[in-house]
Amino acid sequence: xxxxRRGAPARIGQVAVHxxxxxxxxxxxxxxxxxxxxxxxxSVVVSPLAAGEQDRVIKNMGLASISAIGLFLAIxxxxxxxxxxxxxxxxxxxxxxxxxxxxxxxxxxxxxVLTLALNVGSMALLFSALVYxxxxxxxxxxxxxxxxxxxxxxxxxxxxxxxxxxxSPVLGALFxxxxxxxxxxxxxIGTFAxxxxxRPAALLCKGVSTILPHxxxxxxxxxxxxxxxxxxxxxxxxxxxxxxxxxxxxxxxxILFRRKDLQ
Amino acid sequence: xIRYDAVQKAFxxxxxxxxxxxxxxxxxxxRRGETYALLGANGAGKTTAMKILLDLIRADDGVVTxxxxxxxxxxxxxxxxxxxxxxxxxxxxxxxxxxRYYGRLSGVGPGQVEExxxxxxxxxxxxxxxxxxxxxxxxGMLQRLGFAxxxxxxxxxxxxxxxxxxxxxxxxxxxxxxxxELKEKGMTIFLSSHILEDVERLCDRAGFLVGxxxxxEVEEGGVRWLEVNAEGIDxxxxxxxxxxxxxxxxxxxxxxxxxxxxxxxxxxTESVRAGGGRILSIRERxxxxxxxxxVNVTAHEGEEGVS
Numbered sequence: 001x002x003x004x005r006r007g008a009p010a011r012i013g014q015v016a017v018h019x020x021x022x023x024x025x026x027x028x029x030x031x032x033x034x035x036x037x038x039x040x041x042x043s044v045v046v047s048p049l050a051a052g053e054q055d056r057v058i059k060n061m062g063l064a065s066i067s068a069i070g071l072f073l074a075i076x077x078x079x080x081x082x083x084x085x086x087x088x089x090x091x092x093x094x095x096x097x098x099x100x101x102x103x104x105x106x107x108x109x110x111x112x113v114l115t116l117a118l119n120v121g122s123m124a125l126l127f128s129a130l131v132y133x134x135x136x137x138x139x140x141x142x143x144x145x146x147x148x149x150x151x152x153x154x155x156x157x158x159x160x161x162x163x164x165x166x167x168s169p170v171l172g173a174l175f176x177x178x179x180x181x182x183x184x185x186x187x188x189i190g191t192f193a194x195x196x197x198x199r200p201a202a203l204l205c206k207g208v209s210t211i212l213p214h215x216x217x218x219x220x221x222x223x224x225x226x227x228x229x230x231x232x233x234x235x236x237x238x239x240x241x242x243x244x245x246x247x248x249x250x251x252x253x254x255i256l257f258r259r260k261d262l263q
Numbered sequence: 264x265i266r267y268d269a270v271q272k273a274f275x276x277x278x279x280x281x282x283x284x285x286x287x288x289x290x291x292x293x294r295r296g297e298t299y300a301l302l303g304a305n306g307a308g309k310t311t312a313m314k315i316l317l318d319l320i321r322a323d324d325g326v327v328t329x330x331x332x333x334x335x336x337x338x339x340x341x342x343x344x345x346x347x348x349x350x351x352x353x354x355x356x357x358x359x360x361x362x363r364y365y366g367r368l369s370g371v372g373p374g375q376v377e378e379x380x381x382x383x384x385x386x387x388x389x390x391x392x393x394x395x396x397x398x399x400x401x402x403g404m405l406q407r408l409g410f411a412x413x414x415x416x417x418x419x420x421x422x423x424x425x426x427x428x429x430x431x432x433x434x435x436x437x438x439x440x441x442x443x444e445l446k447e448k449g450m451t452i453f454l455s456s457h458i459l460e461d462v463e464r465l466c467d468r469a470g471f472l473v474g475x476x477x478x479x480e481v482e483e484g485g486v487r488w489l490e491v492n493a494e495g496i497d498x499x500x501x502x503x504x505x506x507x508x509x510x511x512x513x514x515x516x517x518x519x520x521x522x523x524x525x526x527x528x529x530x531x532t533e534s535v536r537a538g539g540g541r542i543l544s545i546r547e548r549x550x551x552x553x554x555x556x557x558v559n560v561t562a563h564e565g566e567e568g569v570s
Contacts, residue, residue, distance in 0.1 A: 007370055014367050018353075025355040089351040093412065096317040096345035096422070097368040100337040262319040263274070 011099050012107040019111020023077050024118065032069050036123045039065035040130060055135050056225050062127040063145055063221040070120050070153045071180065078112050078160030079172030086262060095262070102254040109161050109250055116153045120146065137227075144235060145224035151242045152218035156180055158249040165257045182208075183215035213245050264420060264451050265293040265316065270325030271475075272311055285311045287475030289325070293453050295419075298446050300462040301455040302556060303472035309455035310348065312472065313424050316453075317345055329420065341370070344413035348425040350405045352412070354398035358389055361397055362411050369416035376415065383411040387441075403434040410441060421445065423454040427461050439465065459552040469552065481555060489528060490548045491520040496540025507531070517543065 023029055043061035047054040082105065085091040095104060124146045131138045159179050163172035182189075190209035193202045217238050220230050270289040273282050285308040293299040301309050314320040315327055318334050332339035352361055359380060366376035384393045387407040392400065400408060406426070413421060426442070427435050435458075442465055446452060456462050462469055470477040494517045501507055501518075510526075512519045518540075522528060532542055 010370075011368055014364065018356075018364055021360075022353065022355055089347065089349075090353055092314075092317075092319060092347045092351070093345060093365065093409075094368070095319060096340060096343065097365065097416075098337045098339075098341045098370065099368055103337075259321075261274075261321060262314070 008100075008103050011103045012110060015094075015099070015104055015107025016110035016114060019081065019108050020114045020118070023073075023081075023112065023115040026077070028077060029073070029115070029119070032073055032119065033122060036065055036069045036119075037126060039069070040123065040126055044130065044134060055137065058135060059131065059142070059225045060221070062130065063142075063149070063224065066120060066123045066127060066146060067149045067152075067221070069123060070116055070149060071156060073119055074112070074116055074153045074156040075160055075173050075176045075180070076169075077115065078157045079164045079176055080169035081108050081112060082161065082164045082257070083167075083169050083172065091262060101258045105161065105165065105254045105257050106250060109158060109253075112157045112161065113154050116157060117150060120150045120153065139224070139227065139229075141220070141224040141228065141230045144230040145220045147235065148218040148220055148238055151239055152215055155213055155215070155218075155242050155245050158246040158253075162249050162253040162256075165253045165260070179212070180215065183213045184219075186212040186214045187216050214241075217241060264295045264297075264330055265291075265299075265453055266326075266328045267291050267312070267316075268326040268328075270312070270315060270327060271323045272308075272315060272320065273323060284475055286315075286322070289472070289476055291470050291477050291480070293451060295451055296449050297468060298442075298452040298454070298466045300466040300469040301453070301472055302457065302459070302462065302469050302552075303455075305457070307472045308475055309472055310424055313345075313422055313453075313455060316422060317343075342416075342419040343422060344369075344416055344418040344420070345422045346409045346413050346424065346426060348428065350409035352397045352405065352408065354396065356397055357394050358397060358400070358408050358411070359384065359393040361408065362415050365412040366415040371416055379415050379417065380411070383414055387411050403430055406430060406434065406438065410438070414445075418450070420451045420453065423452065425456055426454055427456060427458050435461065459556055463552050471555070479555070481552070488524070488548050488550075489522040489526075490544075490546045491522060491528075491531060491535075492543040492545075493518050493520070493535045493540045494543055496535055496538045500538045501534055501540075521548075 040062050043058045043065075046061070047057040050057045085094070091104075095101065124143075127146075128138055128142070131142065156176060156179075160172060160176040163175045166172070167175070186209050189205050189212070193205035193209060196202050196205065220234070223230055267289045270286050271284075272286040273284045275282055289308075289312055291299075291301075301312060303309050311320060315322050316329065316334055317340065318337075321335070327334040329339040329343060353364075356364065362380040362384065363376050366380060367373070371379065381390075384390050387410060389404065389407055389411060392404060397405070397408065427438055430438065439461055442452065446465070452465075454462075454466075467483050468480060470480045472478070496518065498511045498513055498518050501511060501520075507520060510521050512521075520531060522531060528545070532545075535542055
């Protein structure tokens with residue numbers, strides 16, 4: 001058993017780098033970057049409309065664009081990655097190498113995270129340059145906000161990999177999108193549970209709120225836009241929370257993928 | 264080197280959950296250095312058998328091992344390379360990148376992968392196309408690229424699913440020559456095919472997969488036997504004298520005896536003479552793989568319920 005694990009990081013690395021290459025060479029990646037440039041740049045054009053609020057409009061639009069484009073990639077690319085390889089049957093030659101299914105799934109995940117990092121990183125550079133030259137007010141909070149957008153996307157990507165193992169790309173994307181939106185309501189559902197009188201309904205809401213990822217935890221865009229500082233403790237706890245979520249989702253994806261017959 | 268022991272596999276259709284038995288009791292052994300062909304009609308389960316070997320599909324029952332290591336362990340595939348029936352490769356990679364990727368996944372070092380990859384691409388006539396994206400490759404080129412990705416890890420065991428199907432005569436000849444070259448070098452080759460002419464030229468042994476199990480195995484060159492024609496003797500006396508029941512056919516005044524290579528020819532001729540008969544001729548006969556295929560595969564398709 002030990003012997004089969006030897007070289008696992010190298011194999012995971014190979015799959016990850018290959019996945020990055022695959023997604024970057026895909027038209028979707030380029031289109032999403034182009035779209036991001038347009039969105040972020042348009043904030044400069046739109047901002048004069050909100051007299052006196054230019055600063056906030058540019059920052060708000062910029063951060064929201066980074067988050068939205070990243071989400072688009074995490075969901076649509078992530079949900080099709082594993083499924084596409086099974087469909088195209090490229091997976092046969094790949095898994096006939098001494099590569100375990102677990103290494104494959106984790107490699108795919110690391111690959112999509114690298115893709116997201118590249119995507120968010122390039123958008124962040126553009127955004128920072130814009131803020132720096134136009135507004136001269138780039139703060140640490142902006143970087144923290146962008147970092148947490150990235151962490152949130154890593155959580156979303158782990159869900160999309162899991163759904164991609166379970167179902168078709170379209171269903172996988174829909175499930176992940178649903179999880180994203182409900183994840184942003186998870187806190188509210190928890191609060192709601194304390195308010196409703198019916199005990200079974202309250203328990204259900206509480207259960208749902210506990211299981212779902214509280215994605216609002218990663219949203220400090222408002223704080224960054226309004227010039228508030230983001231505590232380092234928050235960054236650390238959000239990162240740990242994300243890891244605590246990603247690990248079981250990936251574990252589940254590996255278990256399910258191991259049981260799959262690749263016909 | 265490869266061992267299937269009483270392997271069973273059934274698939275269930277997604278909707279009605281109807282069970283379809285593909286492998287019922289597959290047992291076979293491929294010895295080191297041997298070229299073994301798995302023969303069978305379309306849908307007989309050849310690909311399923313190979314996918315179980317590669318752990319792409321899990322058997323319901325039975326054991327499959329590669330060099331004594333259970334096929335479910337990734338380690339069992341350390342010295343193995345596989346080429347599927349229609350090679351599907353990542354269209355966004357160039358030929359060279361693809362060979363590099365697969366080599367690295369098999370644990371070949373970066374320097375060695377470049378050296379071996381370059382050599383293989385030249386040997387397989389892909390040197391000019393190596394920096395082109397795989398999506399621009401023709402079918403024949405894809406097949407050759409398939410061999411390049413398989414051989415870059417310098418495997419001991421090559422598993423090939425229908426390696427010669429869908430190629431033009433020139434492509435088939437090239438691949439056949441390459442396989443013969445690998446065989447000479449001592450590579451163990453396990454392939455499935457229904458192109459019998461090629462199998463006959465390449466393989467040391469072949470097994471007919473019918474009804475989910477090996478119905479018959481034959482050695483290189485099909486099945487040989489000796490045909491002894493005689494006259495002037497009653498078959499009954501011969502049958503009693505020797506263990507020849509079922510091997511004698513009466514044709515008018517003459518009789519024809521079919522002997523397997525293990526039968527004792529001198530003893531049989533002696534018995535004929537002792538019984539007052541006369542030997543007319545002794546000829547070596549050979550049953551081609553095609554004859555065997557028809558007898559073993561086609562004839563049993565209906566009765567075994569192979570789809």
